[in-house]
Amino acid sequence: MAEVTEQQIIEALSRVHDPDKKADIVSLGMISGLVVKNGHVAFAIEVEAARGPHLEPLRKQAEKAVHDLSGVVSVSAVLTAERDTQGGPKGGHGHGHGHAKGADAPLLPHVKAIIAVASGKGGVGKSTTAVNLALALSRSGLSVGLFDADIFGPSMPRMLGITGDPVSPDGQTMLPMENYGIKCMSMGFLVPEDSPIVWRGPMVMGAIEQLLRDVHWGELDVMVIDMPPGTGDTQLTITQRLPLTGAVIVSTPQDIALLDATKGLNMFRKVDVPVLGIIENMSYYICPKCGDEAHIFGHGGAKAEAARLSTEFLGEVPLDIAIRQTSDAGEPIVVSKPNGPHAKVYMEIAAKIWDKVQAIQGHGRKGPRIVME
Ligand SMILES: Nc1ncnc2c1ncn2[C@@H]1O[C@H](COP(=O)(O)OP(=O)(O)O)[C@@H](O)[C@H]1O
Numbered sequence: 480m481a482e483v484t485e486q487q488i489i490e491a492l493s494r495v496h497d498p499d500k501k502a503d504i505v506s507l508g509m510i511s512g513l514v515v516k517n518g519h520v521a522f523a524i525e526v527e528a529a530r531g532p533h534l535e536p537l538r539k540q541a542e543k544a545v546h547d548l549s550g551v552v553s554v555s556a557v558l559t560a561e562r563d564t565q566g567g568p569k570g571g572h573g574h575g576h577g578h579a580k581g582a583d584a585p586l587l588p589h590v591k592a593i594i595a596v597a598s599g600k601g602g603v604g605k606s607t608t609a610v611n612l613a614l615a616l617s618r619s620g621l622s623v624g625l626f627d628a629d630i631f632g633p634s635m636p637r638m639l640g641i642t643g644d645p646v647s648p649d650g651q652t653m654l655p656m657e658n659y660g661i662k663c664m665s666m667g668f669l670v671p672e673d674s675p676i677v678w679r680g681p682m683v684m685g686a687i688e689q690l691l692r693d694v695h696w697g698e699l700d701v702m703v704i705d706m707p708p709g710t711g712d713t714q715l716t717i718t719q720r721l722p723l724t725g726a727v728i729v730s731t732p733q734d735i736a737l738l739d740a741t742k743g744l745n746m747f748r749k750v751d752v753p754v755l756g757i758i759e760n761m762s763y764y765i766c767p768k769c770g771d772e773a774h775i776f777g778h779g780g781a782k783a784e785a786a787r788l789s790t791e792f793l794g795e796v797p798l799d800i801a802i803r804q805t806s807d808a809g810e811p812i813v814v815s816k817p818n819g820p821h822a823k824v825y826m827e828i829a830a831k832i833w834d835k836v837q838a839i840q841g842h843g844r845k846g847p848r849i850v851m852e
C-alpha cells in the first residue's frame with residue numbers, strides 16, 4: 480500500500496467545511512502542524528476559543544476524511560486555539576496569577592514537551608502509568624525525563640529501582656538520577672522514605688520549583704510528570720506554573736462511574752491545558768492462573784465517558800499482578816517484559832500521546848490551547 484502524501488491529506492481536508500463559515504477548513508487556513516509518518520497522521524485545527532466547545536463534530540469529520548484515504552493507519556486531529564493572555568515562552572503561565580519577578584522565569588526551557596499524568600484521586604495507578612509511559616516513550620527513541628511531583632508520596636525511587644543521593648558537581652545544581660535510559664527527579668531522593676513531610680502549600684511549591692529549576696535536566700524531548708493525586712491547589716499551581724504541553728487522565732472503571740475522572744479533566748480545562756485523553760487502568764482482570772480476562776466492572780465505560788467528555792480514549796490497561804510486581808521490584812513491565820502484551824499496550828498508548836504532542840507542537844506558535852481535546 481502506497482504511503483499517503485501530505486497533498487492527498489490536504490485535498491481530503493479541503494472537502495471538510497466549517498459549519499459556521501461558508502468555506503472549507505483548508506482555505507480558511509485552519510490546518511496546521513501536519514505530520515505524516517508511516518501512515519500515521521496528526522494535525523491541528525485552529526479555531527477561536529469561544530467556538531471550541533461546538534466543534535467536536537468538525538474534528539471528528541476531519542479525522543474521518545483523512546482516515547478514509549488509502550494508506551492511512553491512524554489519524555489524530557486536535558482542536559487548538561491561541562491563548563488569549565501574554566503567554567511567554569511556551570505560554571505556560573500568565574493566567575491571572577501575579578507575576579513575581581524572577582520566580583516567574585520559565586521553568587524547563589530545554590524540555591520540548593511536558594506531559595502531566597494525573598487523576599481525580601489517588602491510588603488509581605497514576606505512578607504506574609507514568610513510569611511505563613515514560614519508558615515506552617524512551618523506547619521509541621526519545622530523550623525522556625520523569626518528574627515525580629508527588630511530594631508527599633513519591634513513588635519513582637522504588638518504581639525505577641533507584642537508590643542513593645543525587646550528586647551536585649557545582650554545589651548549586653543537581654544531576655538527575657538515571658535508570659533504564661531515562662532521567663528522574665523525585666522528592667524521594669532527597670528525604671528518607673519514611674519521613675513524614677508536613678508542609679504547607681507554599682513550601683510544596685518551593686520544593687517543586689527547586690526540583691525543576693535546580694536540577695540539570697539538559698535537553699529533553701519530553702518530560703513526563705507524575706502529578707500528585709487529586710485536584711487541589713498544589714495541582715492547580717503546577718498546571719499554571721509549568722508550560723504543560725498536555726495532560727493525560729488515568730482512571731479506573733470505578734472512578735469513571737463516580738465521575739472522579741471528570742474532576743481531573745476539568746482541572747486542566749480550567750487552566751487551558753490540553754487534555755490529550757483518558758487511560759483506563761485496571762480495566763479488566765487477568766487471572767494469574769489461567770490468563771482469562773474478566774470484565775468485573777463492565778466494559779466500555781471509559782470509552783463512552785471519554786466520548787461524553789469530548790476527549791480521546793487512549794487505551795485500557797488490565798489489572799494484572801505482573802504490573803504491580805514489576806513496578807514494586809523497580810523493573811516496570813515496559814522494560815522487564817518488553818515483548819509482552821502489557822508493554823505493547825503502553826507502547827501503543829505512548830505512540831498515540833506522542834502523535835498528539837506533535838500535532839500541538841507542529842501548530843507552530845508556542846502555547847497553543849486545545850479547546851476540546
Ligand atoms: N494495571 C495494574 N495492575 C495491577 N496493579 C496495579 C495496576 N496499576 C497500578 N497497580 C498497583 O496499584 C497500586 C497503586 O498504584 P499507583 O501507580 O501507585 O497509583 P497512584 O500513583 O495513582 O496513587 C500500586 O500497588 C500499583 O502497583
Ligand SMILES: [Mg+2]
Binds near residue numbers: 606607705
Ligand atoms: Mg502515585
